[in-house]
Amino acid sequence: MQNEKVALFIIFGGSGDLARRKLYPSLFRLYQKGYLDQHFAVIGTARRPWTDDYYHQVISDSLSSIQAPTDQIAAFTDHFYYQAHDVTNSEHYVVLENLAEKLDQKYDLQNNRIFYMAMSPNFFGTIAKHLKTENILTTAGFNRLIIEKPFGHDYNSAEELNEQIRSSFTENQIYRIDHYLGKEMVQNISAIRFGNNIIESLWNNRYIDNIQITLSEALGVEERAGYYESAGAMRDMVQNHISQIATLLAMEPPVSFSAADIRREKIKVLRSLHIDTPEEARRNFVRGQYAAATVDGTRLESYREATQVNSESNVETFVAGKMEFENYRWAGVPFYVRTGKRLAKKETRVDVVFKQLPMNIFETISDEDKLSDNVLTIYVEPTEGFGLRVNAKRLGQGFETRPVDLDFRHSAAAAGNNPEAYERLLLDALNGDSTNFTHWDELSQTWKFADVVEKVWAETKPTDFPNYPSGSMGPVAADKLLQRDGRYWIYNPMQATPDK
Ligand code: NAD
Numbered sequence: 321m322q323n324e325k326v327a328l329f330i331i332f333g334g335s336g337d338l339a340r341r342k343l344y345p346s347l348f349r350l351y352q353k354g355y356l357d358q359h360f361a362v363i364g365t366a367r368r369p370w371t372d373d374y375y376h377q378v379i380s381d382s383l384s385s386i387q388a389p390t391d392q393i394a395a396f397t398d399h400f401y402y403q404a405h406d407v408t409n410s411e412h413y414v415v416l417e418n419l420a421e422k423l424d425q426k427y428d429l430q431n432n433r434i435f436y437m438a439m440s441p442n443f444f445g446t447i448a449k450h451l452k453t454e455n456i457l458t459t460a461g462f463n464r465l466i467i468e469k470p471f472g473h474d475y476n477s478a479e480e481l482n483e484q485i486r487s488s489f490t491e492n493q494i495y496r497i498d499h500y501l502g503k504e505m506v507q508n509i510s511a512i513r514f515g516n517n518i519i520e521s522l523w524n525n526r527y528i529d530n531i532q533i534t535l536s537e538a539l540g541v542e543e544r545a546g547y548y549e550s551a552g553a554m555r556d557m558v559q560n561h562i563s564q565i566a567t568l569l570a571m572e573p574p575v576s577f578s579a580a581d582i583r584r585e586k587i588k589v590l591r592s593l594h595i596d597t598p599e600e601a602r603r604n605f606v607r608g609q610y611a612a613a614t615v616d617g618t619r620l621e622s623y624r625e626a627t628q629v630n631s632e633s634n635v636e637t638f639v640a641g642k643m644e645f646e647n648y649r650w651a652g653v654p655f656y657v658r659t660g661k662r663l664a665k666k667e668t669r670v671d672v673v674f675k676q677l678p679m680n681i682f683e684t685i686s687d688e689d690k691l692s693d694n695v696l697t698i699y700v701e702p703t704e705g706f707g708l709r710v711n712a713k714r715l716g717q718g719f720e721t722r723p724v725d726l727d728f729r730h731s732a733a734a735a736g737n738n739p740e741a742y743e744r745l746l747l748d749a750l751n752g753d754s755t756n757f758t759h760w761d762e763l764s765q766t767w768k769f770a771d772v773v774e775k776v777w778a779e780t781k782p783t784d785f786p787n788y789p790s791g792s793m794g795p796v797a798a799d800k801l802l803q804r805d806g807r808y809w810i811y812n813p814m815q816a817t818p819d820k
Pocket residue numbers: 332333334335336337338339341365366367368405406407408437438439440441468469470
């Protein structure tokens with residue numbers, strides 16, 4: 321088949337949640353689309369002793385939401401092999417290599433290997449080291465390492481992890497996952513910016529007043545509470561996903577749409593990211609933690625009540641803050657960012673707020689003294705598309721303007737033809753395309769940025785936690801952050817007439 325890719329996948333953590341919920345369904349979709357056909361095999365490893373038959377059953381179960389004929393599922397799972405493997409035991413890698421070689425010959429895989437680290441980050445360094453010392457890296461084909469988040473806990477631990485991995489893999493063999501980069505609309509930021517003169521020509525501090533990135537979740541921490549207690553919203557969302565979205569919005573147009581050229585621009589713009597002083601961090605960032613509340617007759621528990629959470633936890637489940645890029649294009653334009661759990665609605669979006677016109681010539685004939693802001697909204701999730709808010713004349717005899725929302729939105733899930741983020745990222749890795757993965761130079765900069773805020777927060781315990789009710793849009797301080805600058809959050813699902 322023309323599009324067929326050839327590779328052996330070795331998944332560390334093959335019995336885990338990520339593998340079951342994301343990796344197996346994504347690989348299956350690639351199989352259904354013909355990207356994977358005869359010349360692929362997967363070795364799943366984890367500590368438990370499983371048989372291949374049992375493993376095949378686990379994989380079939382993970383595909384239960386996908387409609388497919390039974391024989392197609394069976395043909396797919398036939399390519400999967402299970403190997404009980406303790407990643408800290410050197411001898412186990414010898415067994416793994418034997419199996420890998422056997423499969424390489426059986427499926428004619430041309431020594432192409434993709435290693436997927438789908439387990440606790442504590443093990444990433446150990447696995448990378450063993451892959452080299454136990455000669456599992458091939459010399460004839462390609463070796464690619466896909467590595468899950470979190471990549472470090474702060475700058476120092478991220479750097480240490482990076483050095484461990486770099487002792488076995490070169491930078492261009494490393495694919496650091498940020499699944500937000502695999503989302504359709506995040507990629508469409510580039511299409512909107514670089515495909516439209518009317519937008520790109522206004523894309524600077526002469527026309528844009530501020531940019532707002534909101535990544536709000538309706539759910540609480542659920543089963544991830546244990547991990548969350550050691551992370552918090554800043555590390556879980558801002559240092560990675562939000563910073564990546566900001567980077568795509570702020571970067572200069574790349575010379576071409578190739579991975580290398582896009583990376584160059586992302587790294588360049590991140591060099592201009594202002595790293596706050598502790599004093600600025602205290603002023604520019606707000607943290608929050610959700611309290612219990614009754615929403616639609618159901619009591620939602622507070623963060624501190626969740627299992628695996630310390631009943632006096634000071635971990636933040638909400639962050640709002642201000643990022644600034646100190647360069648010619650963006651000087652003076654704040655990028656306000658906001659993320660949190662148990663907020664009013666699940667929504668990821670970017671609101672680009674344009675500057676007001678120099679004057680409102682309708683002021684004398686209209687009751688309104690101020691025109692509405694022009695806003696370009698880029699919807700990322702759950703619907704995708706974009707909207708433009710412009711002012712138009714209200715129907716009738718008098719002269720009044722009203723904001724009109726021009727909306728282009730669709731639900732990719734409903735359209736059914738949109739690849740899931742992990743599916744796209746796995747195919748990118750198979751193609752050797754690293755555009756949608758993060759480079760160390762990007763991560764190092766965003767960690768330096770996040771570290772200042774974390775340090776300031778670690779020094780001063782919050783006195784008001786929990787400080788926002790479940791089902792709200794976060795603490796009042798997040799609104800004040802913008803009010804102080806004479807601005808307001810465009811997206812406010814709490815309003816009586818919700819924003820579209
Ligand atoms: P998990 O706890 O469900 O799975 C961990 C896997 O590692 C299991 O298969 C377990 O058997 C295996 N394992 C543990 N110790 C081992 C050892 N010594 N030797 C061999 N195998 C061992 O974890 P998960 O939720 O699948 O997460 C995996 C990674 O993906 C983590 O880095 C996590 O941060 C990241 N991630 C997960 C999700 C998700 O939705 N689950 C989302 C984003 C990122």
